Amino acid sequence: MPQIMNPPSSSRIKVRPAAEREGRKDYITIKDYGFWYGQKKALDAISLDIPERQVVAFIGPSGCGKSTLLRNLNRMNDLVDGISHEGDITINGRSIYDPGLEVISLRRRVGMVFQKSNPFPKSIFENVVYALRVVGVRDRAVLEEACETSLRKAALWDEVKDRLDDSALGLSGGQMQRLCIARAIANRPEILLMDEPCSALDPIATGKIEELIHELKEQFTIVIVTHSMQQAARVSDRTAFFYLGKQIEYDTTEKIFMNPSQAQTEAYISGRFG
């Protein structure tokens, strides 16, 4: 389909080879999942499996429920009043709604990076080690070690290593977002959820974060919500397209961008609606 292969900016879309995406077991399983905010149904019949140590991108027009689904993976939506769900989500075989599973321990295993960077009004160091502090780590050496590792992984170490005790609010927007990533990975979660992590960043910072995602993939399973087709194509192994709370198509990124099976998907990624 020349039309799909040749959208206005398709020259920059680089699709990752299929070989990288094989031979992994499913890690997150979402089955017949529906979700309501009060009376309003925000998600309907979502079923998708996310393999271990892969990057999955959620795309779709605004308001289609990408954030809602993402925020249900670590039960962040529990903060909202009057929510309800149907179906189930399992992580590594265990339902996240299992009454024996504490939300806190779930969240410790599922890190999250938000669209708007939200550093705490504390020092850079304290921001990064916050997740360790809450589980009671007091050993300075352990904290420092974790801080350095996380900041290095988040590609921020060289920029801030001399000012770890300065307020995190003095960083630039891009640095703050990378700091939030460092904070989310400091306690080595298994899964990293990212909700439009680059939407407020310039291309250079975006590039750094995308590189970061490639590296983090070695250790984490990553789910990323993005509005940028190019970004989805660059970083993800699989892509899910949502529309009006429904899952329209979920497949390898290559397939979604080269040869989508649904007309709506094709229309969306070629920029004809959304």
Place this chain on the structure above:
Amino acid sequence: MASSSDSSTPRGESWVWFTGLGLIIGLGMVIGLLSLVIFNGVTVFWAPQVPVAQVDDGRTIIGQLAQRRIRAGSPADHPRYELQYQVGLRELNGNSYLWVDEAKIKSETFPADVLGLERVENGPAFVRPLSLRKTDGKLIAATDAAFETAFQAEVAAASAVREKLVEITRHRIGDVNEEMDKARVALRRAEDLKLADEVADRRRQIAGLEERFAGLQAEAKKVVDGGAVASLVSKDAAGREVVVPLTQVIRAWFPNRLDTWGRVQLFFSRLGEFIFDEPREANTEGGLMPAIFGTLVMTVFMSLMVTPFGVITAIYLREYAQNGPVLRIVRISVNNLAGVPSIVFGVFGLGFFVYVLGGSIDQLFFSDQLKYNNNTPVFGTGGLLWCSLTLALMTLPVVIVATEEALAAVPRGMREASLATGASKWQTIRDILLPASAPGILTGVILAMARGAGEVAPLMLVGVVKLAPTLPFDGSAPFLHMDRKFMHLGFHVYDLGFQSPDSDAARPMVFATTLLLIFLVVCLNIGAITIRNRLRARFKGASF
């Protein structure tokens, strides 16, 4: 048709004038009040020239001009004024102040020899000195060149003697008396319980104390007798001879001879006395140190009590309580609490804190004291603790509301970020929400402090007194006496202004005290605001 939308003045602009008018009226009132208080409060300490005035009826007046006002009943187009002079010498004149019709004053001169005296008793005096009888008996005439230096030297020496006396009579004898009271209570208890050993011990202790008491009295007598008293011989306006022992003189100045620098020195000397000394003469003279101290200590304790209460309550209401009708009712009640007249809190404080709580504390911990000291209560009567608690209760809504608002204003993202890392709700509150809302909480505390520091009515019921013999904080264990009654600037203003026997003498002090109270509240607020701004600066980002 020109509709308002296409006329040249934009719609709604006229409201600017309305809102501006509101601001101007408000500002005008505040500035008016402040300048009145500042002017009247500051001039109290300034020593003006003192005239010798000849009146039509043959009288001569030496006095400091206090007020000038329109005579009652004088025609509006030709107002006639009358002047009030502070002439002092209350023991001779019967009254320190004197009204004279301005038109009846024939002449006013400002002779250099007019002398102003501030005295320990009977208020000030304005006289013309004749001679000085020195301690060694020598007389120096006022016309002598050495008179002024010799006079001021004698005044200083006499002051030293007086201070020594005060130190002995008031402080050291006071301490002995206090110990004696305690020992007597202990003795009565020991006698009652038939503790022979202790009875003997206590008797011995009391005998020792009585000996010390007698010793101190002897010492005081020696001070009085030992230094022969110098005195000033002078004449008043009517020419009567006035002899003033110099131990009576606190301060002496020649109002018509002083240069500006001298007046400034005098001003600060009086201001210093006002701030650092104890009151004299039914509070109309002397200083306000006990009241300043009492107000400060009470306000600080109130803040220390109201802050944790208010913050904890607000955390529960905002973070834990289930949204619903109950929560709404609680919120409405809290807000209404802020509108309850403060005297009601005073009544509650008296009925509950003083009688119920204080009474129980006395029963539990001071039963001996009650039994063997004529039922004198310790905590079962008004005191610093109950005042602070009552005001803490009164200002609680302010802190609760401010804290709730501050918690609500913490960006959602910060809360989510903390929860997403696996922090529990309490950890999120403690580590993220509270630090981030600290500036807002402090704003509430500042408002509470401002309200508490200026409150008088409830305090009159739960522990503020006109004259407290001791400060709530002193060198005897446990140093801080939360049970003691104390003095308060706000009550002092009320007492001076409306309860004082000599309202003319009290008037300037009312202004000065008011000024001091305002100054104190401003200082407390500036302190709190500085802390708040420090906190704010910590949370402010450099780039966004």
